[in-house]
Amino acid sequence: xxxxxxxxxxxxxxxxxxxxxxxxxxxxxxxxxxxxxxxxxxxxxxxxxxxxxxxxxxxxxxxxxxxxxxxxxxxxxxxxxxxxxxxxxxxxxxxxxxxxxxxxxxxxxxxxxxxxxxxx
Amino acid sequence: xxxxxxxxxxxxxxxxxxxxxxxxxxxxxxxxxxxxxxxxxxxxxxxxxxxxxxxxxxxxxxxxxxxxxxxxxxxxxxxxxxxxxxxxxxxxxxxxxxxxxxxxxxx
Numbered sequence: 512x513x514x515x516x517x518x519x520x521x522x523x524x525x526x527x528x529x530x531x532x533x534x535x536x537x538x539x540x541x542x543x544x545x546x547x548x549x550x551x552x553x554x555x556x557x558x559x560x561x562x563x564x565x566x567x568x569x570x571x572x573x574x575x576x577x578x579x580x581x582x583x584x585x586x587x588x589x590x591x592x593x594x595x596x597x598x599x600x601x602x603x604x605x606x607x608x609x610x611x612x613x614x615x616x617x618x619x620x621x622x623x624x625x626x627x628x629x630x631x
Numbered sequence: 632x633x634x635x636x637x638x639x640x641x642x643x644x645x646x647x648x649x650x651x652x653x654x655x656x657x658x659x660x661x662x663x664x665x666x667x668x669x670x671x672x673x674x675x676x677x678x679x680x681x682x683x684x685x686x687x688x689x690x691x692x693x694x695x696x697x698x699x700x701x702x703x704x705x706x707x708x709x710x711x712x713x714x715x716x717x718x719x720x721x722x723x724x725x726x727x728x729x730x731x732x733x734x735x736x737x738x
Contacts, residue, residue: 557718557729557730557731557732558667558675558718558720558729558732559729560725560726560727560728560729571725573725573726574726575726607674607675611722612680615663615665615680615681615722616663616722616727617665617677617680617681617686617720617722618665618667618675618677619677619680619686621674621675621676622674623674624673624674
């Protein structure tokens with residue numbers, strides 16, 4: 512059974528960098544039919560797609576965040592990562608990693624979610 | 632960006648009720664429409680993709696319909712475990728966008 516396990520700090524100071532990793536188990540990240548991405552949800556609010564990566568390193572980003580976001584993949588460790596630079600309180604959210612099926616781009620497996628609070 | 636508008640934002644219903652949630656896209660998205668269920672404190676769960684295809688393991692009381700700009704999610708007979716928030720999502724073009732959510736509460 513595929514599992515996505517998220518790791519990373521739950522508290523980040525303003526202007527610093529948010530870093531999260533999603534480790535895939537029960538399957539390989541080197542899969543031609545799937546992409547891997549990040550989605551976030553501010554407390555009490557809706558879902559926002561951040562960006563998506565293929566195992567070869569190709570990326571798609573939400574233009575609203577593109578200037579401050581980097582998603583990378585490490586196939587040797589079977590994980591992918593998110594960095595959000597120069598964070599503010601508006602970046603406080605639960606961050607989810609997910610697998611996307613490339614035919615229709617739906618997200619069929621999700622990580623457990625990480626609440627990241629931006630505060631000094 | 633394509634705007635996704637769900638209605639209603641919330642609804643109260645009883646166990647056994649038939650419930651329909653509507654999602655409208657600001658432009659045509661063909662059938663690139665997915666539905667998710669989210670329980671409090673949990674990750675979203677995929678229910679339906681491609682507007683009408685039931686994800687494996689999802690009960691058959693859930694169904695989806697629509698094409699172009701107008702879509703519906705129907706729960707034929709509401710069960711206690713169905714009280715949650717439901718989101719539609721378009722994946723026709725990036726940035727992929729979600730509706731604001733519909734919270735289904737117990738009457």
